[in-house]
Amino acid sequence: MTADVPALPSYGRPRDVHPPLDYSGYRSTALRHPQKPLVLLPQRLTEITGPLLGEELITPTDSDLTMQHGGEPQGQRIIVCGRVLDSDGRPVPDTLIEIWQTNAAGRYRHAREHHPAPLDPNFTGVGRAITDAGGNYRFITIQPGAYPWGNHYNAWRPAHIHFSLFGRAFTQRLVTQMYFPGDPLQPIDPIFNSVADPKARERMIAQFDIGLTQPEWALGYRWDIVLRGRDATVFESEDAE
Amino acid sequence: MSELITPSQTVGPFFAMRLPWPEGPFVVPEGTPGAVTIVGRVFDGAGSAIPDALIETWQADPAGRFAHPDDPRGAPASGYRSFRGFGRCPTAPDGSYRIVTLKPGPLPCPDDPGGPAEAPHLDVSVFARGLLDRVVTRMYFPDEAEANAADPVLSSIAERDRRETLMAVPGPDAPGGPDAPGGPNGSGGRVLRFDIRLQGDRETVFFDV
Numbered sequence: 413m414t415a416d417v418p419a420l421p422s423y424g425r426p427r428d429v430h431p432p433l434d435y436s437g438y439r440s441t442a443l444r445h446p447q448k449p450l451v452l453l454p455q456r457l458t459e460i461t462g463p464l465l466g467e468e469l470i471t472p473t474d475s476d477l478t479m480q481h482g483g484e485p486q487g488q489r490i491i492v493c494g495r496v497l498d499s500d501g502r503p504v505p506d507t508l509i510e511i512w513q514t515n516a517a518g519r520y521r522h523a524r525e526h527h528p529a530p531l532d533p534n535f536t537g538v539g540r541a542i543t544d545a546g547g548n549y550r551f552i553t554i555q556p557g558a559y560p561w562g563n564h565y566n567a568w569r570p571a572h573i574h575f576s577l578f579g580r581a582f583t584q585r586l587v588t589q590m591y592f593p594g595d596p597l598q599p600i601d602p603i604f605n606s607v608a609d610p611k612a613r614e615r616m617i618a619q620f621d622i623g624l625t626q627p628e629w630a631l632g633y634r635w636d637i638v639l640r641g642r643d644a645t646v647f648e649s650e651d652a653e
Numbered sequence: 654m655s656e657l658i659t660p661s662q663t664v665g666p667f668f669a670m671r672l673p674w675p676e677g678p679f680v681v682p683e684g685t686p687g688a689v690t691i692v693g694r695v696f697d698g699a700g701s702a703i704p705d706a707l708i709e710t711w712q713a714d715p716a717g718r719f720a721h722p723d724d725p726r727g728a729p730a731s732g733y734r735s736f737r738g739f740g741r742c743p744t745a746p747d748g749s750y751r752i753v754t755l756k757p758g759p760l761p762c763p764d765d766p767g768g769p770a771e772a773p774h775l776d777v778s779v780f781a782r783g784l785l786d787r788v789v790t791r792m793y794f795p796d797e798a799e800a801n802a803a804d805p806v807l808s809s810i811a812e813r814d815r816r817e818t819l820m821a822v823p824g825p826d827a828p829g830g831p832d833a834p835g836g837p838n839g840s841g842g843r844v845l846r847f848d849i850r851l852q853g854d855r856e857t858v859f860f861d862v
Contacts (some may be wrong), residue, residue: 420763421723425861430661431785438663440783443698444851446859451810453789453860457760458776461721463711463739469674499657512671522667524705538671574665576672581723582711582776583862587787589662606785607660615659638657 422455423583423640424499429612437602439563455583462582465508467542474540477513477553485535487516487554489630492590492618495547496577499641503547504584510576511539511551518557518571527560552630558597570597570604577637584639591617592633661786666705668780669743673707677741680710680754687715689756689843691792692824694748695779698852702748706781708849710740710752710792712774717758725763759800772800772807776862779849788859792847793820810858818857821845 433445453459473479478489496504514520514537517529521536537556541549559569572589579585591598598604598617607613615638624632664672681688691710695703713719714736718729729736740752757775762768775792793801801807801820810816824844849857 420725426658429658433785433788435785438783438785441785443701444703444781444783446788446856447698447852448856448858450859450861453806453862455862456762456771457719457724458711458713458771458774459862460723461711461719463737464721465739510671512667520667520670522670524666536670574668574671576664585778585787586659586661587664587780588659603662603785611656612660615657616662637659640658
């Protein structure tokens with residue numbers, strides 16, 4: 413009876429990729445990071461499945477942040493596109509991506525935002541997209557500005573776009589930030605530098621792409637996002653005797 | 654191949670621009686027969702409420718099935734989209750969140766049929782400013798003493814007071830209370846409370862998933 417029971421997929425546990433929860437350079441971690449060791453959770457049915465949120469959440473202007481109001485927003489128009497892959501190189505199709513960002517002046521449209529930079533009546537700074545069969549996504553938006561914050565004296569966040577991704581399993585859920593090449597604020601930003609490995613930090617920086625750039629219209633940036641991979645075979649599960 | 658993976662970054666203080674959506678807290682519509690309302694608050698290491706956290710829940714349906722093609726038992730009889738299983742709620746200024754859902758069924762171990770069943774549970778992710786990566790916990794149900802005692806994940810946590818951080822408690826739905834049926838927050842169904850403490854004496858158990 414057990415011979416034809418399919419093995420559950422399992423997802424590798426990345427080490428030395430994600431930032432530590434306790435990171436003194438980022439003050440807000442002080443009272444918010446767990447101090448007891450994490451407990452190893454075997455990957456069972458709840459973990460190898462996950463929400464498959466789809467088209468019902470998407471409207472046509474969701475992926476074009478420059479078309480969500482009556483007029484065009486201020487700032488440099490950009491195209492951000494890339495692929496969502498797993499770490500074994502497989503595309504992740506049909507998965508929801510959610511983004512949010514400042515406007516060109518470095519101002520978020522949020523009630524608790526106090527940065528004295530102008531709001532843009534033609535820019536909200538939020539988007540959604542679903543990857544296609546090849547894992548591709550594409551947004552049209554405005555180059556976000558640098559943003560001051562209260563972490564330390566004269567603290568400025570480098571320009572970034574927040575990305576939220578689901579993948580196909582609970583284990584693959586990822587919230588991250590996309591940065592821009594050549595930004596002088598990156599070397600002094602605690603959040604960017606909370607990722608210890610310089611090569612891993614580079615994976616958060618989009619690449620300028622002249623091929624993607626559209627003449628007389630918009631600069632192109634390419635950014636691939638890589639989620640945890642799915643092992644093809646399952647060894648003894650952690651909770652086996 | 655972790656050398657390729659994109660690192661996590663904090664959700665920051667302004668995720669509410671995009672991530673919450675009106676039906677997010679409603680895994681099932683309010684008033685659904687058998688609905689359970691989970692209410693709770695999120696606290697930091699000083700015991701202060703966290704007003705800018707995001708809670709996400711993921712769970713099986715009442716039959717213990719997932720609306721997902723990787724569930725090796727195949728599609729639920731009613732199809733993949735019938736019960737979404739996903740809830741999302743930002744915390745309010747008092748650190749509170751609310752999810753309206755159905756109690757999931759127990760889960761077998763499909764590739765280990767003799768193995769222990771998992772007691773009904775929700776996987777819960779917490780995102781917030783100050784969390785550079787999400788933290789993951791589980792919520793179990795207080796009326797499942799026998800299943801909870803046999804649950805392999807709960808059993809892997811030796812200390813009783815640590816295990817209890819994963820257990821919801823019957824909520825403040827006494828007649829006349831705000832969460833009672835007919836009260837301002839009341840769903841007309843059962844109310845459970847599940848508080849989450851990121852740090853401190855009663856720190857919630859968090860998992861390496």
